[in-house]
Amino acid sequence: MQGKHPVDEILPGRQLFLYGLQHVFAMYAGAVAVPLIIAGAAHLAKEQTAFLINADLFTCGIATLIQTIGFWKLGIRLPIIQGVSFAAVTPMVMIASTMGMRGIYGAVIIAGLFAFIFAPYFSKIINFFPPIVTGSVITIIGLSLLPVGINWAAGGTGSPDYGSPTNLMVATLVLISILLLQKYFKGFIANISVLLGLLIGLVVAIPLGMVNLSGLNTAPWLKIDTPFYFGLPTFNVGAVISMILVMLVIMVESTGDFFALGEIVGKEISEDDVARGLRGDGFATMLGGILNAFPYTAFAQNVGLVALSGVKSRFVVATSGIILVALGLFPKLATIVASIPSAVLGGAGIAMFGIVAANGIRTLSRVDFEKNPHNLFIVAISIGIGMIPTLAPEFFKAFPSWCQIIFHSGITLGSLAAIFLNLFFNGGK
Numbered sequence: 001m002q003g004k005h006p007v008d009e010i011l012p013g014r015q016l017f018l019y020g021l022q023h024v025f026a027m028y029a030g031a032v033a034v035p036l037i038i039a040g041a042a043h044l045a046k047e048q049t050a051f052l053i054n055a056d057l058f059t060c061g062i063a064t065l066i067q068t069i070g071f072w073k074l075g076i077r078l079p080i081i082q083g084v085s086f087a088a089v090t091p092m093v094m095i096a097s098t099m100g101m102r103g104i105y106g107a108v109i110i111a112g113l114f115a116f117i118f119a120p121y122f123s124k125i126i127n128f129f130p131p132i133v134t135g136s137v138i139t140i141i142g143l144s145l146l147p148v149g150i151n152w153a154a155g156g157t158g159s160p161d162y163g164s165p166t167n168l169m170v171a172t173l174v175l176i177s178i179l180l181l182q183k184y185f186k187g188f189i190a191n192i193s194v195l196l197g198l199l200i201g202l203v204v205a206i207p208l209g210m211v212n213l214s215g216l217n218t219a220p221w222l223k224i225d226t227p228f229y230f231g232l233p234t235f236n237v238g239a240v241i242s243m244i245l246v247m248l249v250i251m252v253e254s255t256g257d258f259f260a261l262g263e264i265v266g267k268e269i270s271e272d273d274v275a276r277g278l279r280g281d282g283f284a285t286m287l288g289g290i291l292n293a294f295p296y297t298a299f300a301q302n303v304g305l306v307a308l309s310g311v312k313s314r315f316v317v318a319t320s321g322i323i324l325v326a327l328g329l330f331p332k333l334a335t336i337v338a339s340i341p342s343a344v345l346g347g348a349g350i351a352m353f354g355i356v357a358a359n360g361i362r363t364l365s366r367v368d369f370e371k372n373p374h375n376l377f378i379v380a381i382s383i384g385i386g387m388i389p390t391l392a393p394e395f396f397k398a399f400p401s402w403c404q405i406i407f408h409s410g411i412t413l414g415s416l417a418a419i420f421l422n423l424f425f426n427g428g429k
Contacts, residue, residue, distance in 0.1 A: 386414020
């Protein structure tokens with residue numbers, strides 16, 4: 001009798017909590033960034049901004065539970081954290097400045113419904129993801145995320161002390177701590193090396209005055225997410241079309257993340273898996289429109305944490321979902337987690353995101369470059385195209401706004417390039 005796949009293994013309670021908390025720390029900064037940007041574009045008051053962040057965390061948790069545990073035909077049942085897609089930021093900022101939050105949520109609900117219905121048809125593209133494509137996409141995901149970790153290590157983009165010796169010292173300390181824990185410890189301790197590294201960095205950052213707990217005293221203990229807090233949604237055709245384009249981009253990104261995670265945990269991803277995962281994205285996005293949140297997708301940075309920690313259980317990430325729900329309900333907890341300095345996150349981010357790129361290279365090692373030299377061109381050009389938005393953010397600024405929704409995502413560009421180049425050179429094999 002075969003044992004359970006590591007993905008389906010239920011670990012002891014203490015391990016579930018600590019591993020799950022590690023995932024929350026890794027994704028928290030990205031999770032709260034989008035609501036902060038949208039709140040600024042919509043000129044929301046401080047209290048409304050706080051509500052928006054809590055609503056987002058609450059819905060992140062529900063979306064993560066849907067993907068990890070699975071309900072009916074929803075959820076891919078892999079260790080995937082759900083978070084707000086950055087692909088949706090540009091159109092949502094435009095909608096917020098002209099139509100307000102109600103216009104955003106009307107477009108988000110319809111776009112989520114579109115993804116939910118279209119998911120089984122979109123999943124047919126599974127045949128276009130052989131190792132030459134998945135390896136390229138995974139590498140692009142890692143390389144695209146690395147600048148995020150590097151900027152965190154320097155103190156965060158726009159920070160007045162960006163690149164200061166103190167920030168770099170703390171980030172380096174976190175990274176070295178993770179490496180030492182990985183080398184000299186085994187099992188449980190090695191698996192939570194990122195969490196321990198973050199805690200070591202936090203302890204060092206406190207006496208250096210890097211930890212800001214302002215707002216903790218004024219934050220309420222409990223805040224319930226109220227559906228349609230900003231009023232009933234409005235439906236504008238232009239806004240809906242732009243958000244549907246965003247969902248198509250999200251579906252390409254999520255599919256790439258599904259295959260990346262499948263490679264890491266050693267589980268083959270079927271057409272039905274992709275359909276369930278994309279339905280989960282669509283349902284979570286519809287829910288986001290109701291619960292004052294946004295479009296949701298798999299968070300690529302947590303794919304790196306799965307690879308680095310070696311913990312493959314989806315129930316670990318389901319625990320992360322429960323923690324996110326709690327953070328959304330208890331603003332004081334969310335304020336404490338938000339106080340972790342960017343430099344501390346950066347030390348861990350460099351390790352996690354680099355591991356994603358390394359896994360892509362490992363997948364590409366299975367590709368035959370000797371008998372088929374065309375494969376070299378597929379990898380080279382798809383990675384080159386995929387890195388354009390990361391290395392030159394203004395590269396496509398002269399294009400129409402609807403084009404920029406697609407071109408803004410290096411993962412989408414690189415995925416499409418790899419798929420079409422493989423079709424051109426290999427006929428899709």
